[in-house]
Amino acid sequence: xxxxxxxxxxxxxxxxxxxxxxxxxxxxxxxxxxxxxxxxxxxxxxxxxxxxxxxxxxxxxxxxxxxxxxxxxxxxxxxxxxxxxxxxxxxxxxxxxxxxxxxxxxxxxxxxxxx
Amino acid sequence: xxxxxxxxxxxxxxxxxxxxxxxxxxxxxxxxxxxxxxxxxxxxxxxxxxxxxxxxxxxxxxxxxxxxxxxxxxxxxxxxxxxxxxxxxxxxxxxxxxxxxxxxxxxxxxxxxxx
Numbered sequence: 001x002x003x004x005x006x007x008x009x010x011x012x013x014x015x016x017x018x019x020x021x022x023x024x025x026x027x028x029x030x031x032x033x034x035x036x037x038x039x040x041x042x043x044x045x046x047x048x049x050x051x052x053x054x055x056x057x058x059x060x061x062x063x064x065x066x067x068x069x070x071x072x073x074x075x076x077x078x079x080x081x082x083x084x085x086x087x088x089x090x091x092x093x094x095x096x097x098x099x100x101x102x103x104x105x106x107x108x109x110x111x112x113x114x115x
Numbered sequence: 116x117x118x119x120x121x122x123x124x125x126x127x128x129x130x131x132x133x134x135x136x137x138x139x140x141x142x143x144x145x146x147x148x149x150x151x152x153x154x155x156x157x158x159x160x161x162x163x164x165x166x167x168x169x170x171x172x173x174x175x176x177x178x179x180x181x182x183x184x185x186x187x188x189x190x191x192x193x194x195x196x197x198x199x200x201x202x203x204x205x206x207x208x209x210x211x212x213x214x215x216x217x218x219x220x221x222x223x224x225x226x227x228x229x230x
Binding site for chain 2: 091104105108
């Protein structure tokens with residue numbers, strides 16, 4: 001069964017460094033999402049992406065975040081200058097059609113640790 | 116604004132007991148979608164069910180069943196004859212009609228099933 005994959009599974013970085021988290025959505029899906037989950041807390045929406053542009057973003061998704069679909073398969077989340085509070089599990093998700101009308105399937109997550 | 120409340124932060128049961136996880140939601144939209152996801156100790160988010168606001172039929176899938184009641188804005192999840200493998204955090208989530216396509220999660224309920 002097709003699934004969303006994410007790399008790396010765990011990333012450790014120093015505060016102030018840039019990180020790129022990678023996702024490969026399910027191949028025939030058109031909508032892509034990033035969520036984060038701070039340890040022990042609920043999952044929070046960051047951004048949705050469709051047709052090579054951001055369709056919605058939350059208040060968490062500030063100027064230090066960016067997303068990109070650099071080729072036909074990858075979907076990346078870049079954090080420009082990491083802060084301690086960016087430490088979290090980051091989940092990528094994809095859906096065939098708009099998330100409201102279709103199921104979002106999640107990847108296994110990337111655990112980001114900022115030291 | 117949409118909101119999901121899972122009032123039970125932790126539930127502990129003994130194997131073979133039935134358990135119900137509560138989910139109450141708030142939305143101003145008439146069209147919306149409700150979801151349940153399971154997050155086992157390994158950390159991934161596993162899709163369980165999606166329900167749209169026009170379909171109030173209860174659903175049963177094996178030992179899992181869902182009770183959607185618009186009158187009380189609830190979408191409760193029952194596991195019958197629980198098993199140790201059911202131990203996980205369960206998240207209820209809500210997404211509204213376009214143009215909003217983010218998904219708002221509840222805080223999750225940690226279910227522990229003891230042998």
